[in-house]
Amino acid sequence: MLETNKIDDFAATLEEATRSTREGVKYFIEPAQGTLSRAKSKRHHLIFGRRGSGKSSLLNKLVSEFNLSRTPVAYIDLETFKGHSYPDVLVSILIKTLSSYEKWMETAAILPGSKQSFWEKLFGKKPTRKALDKGEVAKVSNSINKIKVELEHLLSEAETIDRTRTARQSLAKGGEGTASLDGPSSNLSAKATISKETEKEIVDTYENKKIEILHRRILEFKDLFEKISACADGSSYILLDDLYHIRKSDQAMVID
Known part of the structure; x- marks a missing residue:
């Protein structure tokens, strides 16, 4: 029995299972009763554990459970942003979060239960x-896309x-003048108001920081x-998976 192809297949499957995958959620076993x-629950959580203890498997199982109940969920693998500096790392995570919500809206939010190629295969x-x-x-998805592009x-x-901000201000100056015409047959005088308009340009220079x-x-x-919550x-x-990939000095600010 130990020399058959079935054992080789089992060994390969077992080795692959040591790395958490979306497909592997079908075989998820809770590390302790009530963990899932x-x-x-509707609370913030920080999940601690040694490497290979099942943290990512738990998160992937949560993704599966939320998709099955059509609950909006965004899963972000922070290893992608390893070495990125703050605040760019925060902007990148926001973009990835919105992209993940967009994908959820295109699939789990609206696909019928009869779509076996999606539901049965993944969950x-x-x-x-x-x-x-x-x-x-669709309305919420359009709003997401607009902010994501920005x-x-x-x-x-x-x-x-x-950045430089320029504004123009008009200034009006006025005065009065009198003119008279004298001649053998005329004695005329006139009074006129003379105005002059000038423009003043105001230039304001300032710094604009990403954060x-x-x-x-x-x-x-x-x-x-x-x-996003209301639509569901x-x-x-x-x-957020594998927070330790984010620089330690930036972790608290990213989570906040």
Whole structure:
């Protein structure tokens, strides 16, 4: 039995299973009872564990559970941004988060339960909830795309941007003058008002920092995330995997 091809296949499958994958969620086993339900609760969580202990597997299982219930979820692998500096790393994570939500809206949010090539292949079962309203989902998706494009433009700019603002101001000056005409047959006089308009140019130079731009738009971002939650009539989730790839000095600011 140990020398058959089945054992070779089993060994290969076992080796592949040591690395968490979306397909592997079908074989997920909780490390302790209640871990999954606690992770799905509407609270912020930090998950600690040694390498290979199942942190990513837990997150992938959460992605599966949220997709099956058509709950908005964004999964971001932070290894992609290893070595990136702040605030560019934050802008990049925001872009990836919005892209992940877009993908969810194109698939799990609206695909019918009969789409076996999607549900059965990735999750091994059908969704527990009917598809969301395509019109509402499309509106939110358009809002996501608009902000994502603006963030991509911000990412390509320097961290500190020198900007110049120019304004023109009109200044009017007026005065009075008198003229008289004397002659053998006329004695005329006239009084006229003379005005002169000049323009003054005001140039204002200032610095614009990326992080300040993000801070000024925080209400806009919060409104967008509320719309994402509202379209599914519930909560939405962001899962950040492998936080340790982000520079230690930046981790708290990224999470905040």
